[in-house]
Amino acid sequence: METIVFYILAAVTLVGTVLAITARQGVHAIVYLVTSFFALALIFYLLGAPMVASFEVIIYAGAIMVLFLFVIMMLDLGKPEKIQTPKLYDWCPAILLLVVITGSMGVLASRAATPLNAFAGISVQEFSFTLFKRYGAAIEIISMQLLFALVGALYLGRRR
Amino acid sequence: MSIPLEHVIILASLLFAMGLGCTVAWRSNVIMMLIGIEIMLNAVMLVFVGASARWGVADGQLFALLIMALTSAEVSLALAMVVYLHRRKKTVNTDVFDSMKG
Numbered sequence: 001m002e003t004i005v006f007y008i009l010a011a012v013t014l015v016g017t018v019l020a021i022t023a024r025q026g027v028h029a030i031v032y033l034v035t036s037f038f039a040l041a042l043i044f045y046l047l048g049a050p051m052v053a054s055f056e057v058i059i060y061a062g063a064i065m066v067l068f069l070f071v072i073m074m075l076d077l078g079k080p081e082k083i084q085t086p087k088l089y090d091w092c093p094a095i096l097l098l099v100v101i102t103g104s105m106g107v108l109a110s111r112a113a114t115p116l117n118a119f120a121g122i123s124v125q126e127f128s129f130t131l132f133k134r135y136g137a138a139i140e141i142i143s144m145q146l147l148f149a150l151v152g153a154l155y156l157g158r159r160r
Numbered sequence: 161m162s163i164p165l166e167h168v169i170i171l172a173s174l175l176f177a178m179g180l181g182c183t184v185a186w187r188s189n190v191i192m193m194l195i196g197i198e199i200m201l202n203a204v205m206l207v208f209v210g211a212s213a214r215w216g217v218a219d220g221q222l223f224a225l226l227i228m229a230l231t232s233a234e235v236s237l238a239l240a241m242v243v244y245l246h247r248r249k250k251t252v253n254t255d256v257f258d259s260m261k262g
Contacts, residue, residue, distance in 0.1 A: 059232060084188045086187070122217075
């Protein structure tokens with residue numbers, strides 16, 4: 001059951017991402033990407049990470065993508081006739097890359113797939129215990145990084 | 161839990177390839193390049209969460225959370241930069257920003 005749901009969600013994620021990177025309008029790309037991220041959040045939930053799944057929905061789909069949407073609308077970039085889309089020539093390196101990745105995936109898939117162990121998922125308690133007991137210094141560094149990003153964004157965005 | 165780790169990694173590598181392809185192909189639009197970076201970081205997060213499920217420890221999920229914090233900082237700075245550049249040159253095409261002859 002879980003396996004079937006995983007493959008459906010994986011298909012939704014891949015199709016959403018393909019539509020996002022080939023969309024002509026930025027706003028359409030963002031909406032497709034939000035769909036893809038919702039499916040990815042459900043995959044995280046299936047893999048036993050309810051905290052990461054909820055943060056994916058709240059922060060990625062809810063905050064970061066809305067920030068992109070806000071900038072696209074503020075700068076008036078929604079007109080497809082003004083923005084030149086990549087030609088087939090521009091996609092050549094990307095297609096070459098896809099061939100390389102597919103080859104390496106063939107190596108990976110030729111091994112027998114071993115299912116994951118019986119695993120009930122990581123509870124919020126265990127997650128936060130590890131977060132604040134073992135990685136307390138990382139939390140401090142990340143908070144300072146967010147502060148620097150805030151100051152930098154204020155500096156770049158000020159009116160002169 | 162019967163999802164093979166190999167299939168999770170295959171999905172993540174496909175997502176990563178798409179993100180990198182988006183960043184390489186969309187040189188005419190900074191915002192689409194940033195979207196490609198987002199897709200790549202999500203693929204990395206998927207690998208971390210899959211490994212966390214494989215070995216049953218919370219560390220991988222924690223690093224996914226740290227990547228999310230990193231991404232929010234990166235996106236806020238990058239979008240502030242996009243607004244600044246758009247204010248100077250009235251475009252988001254990266255080929256126009258060539259005053260350093262790079």
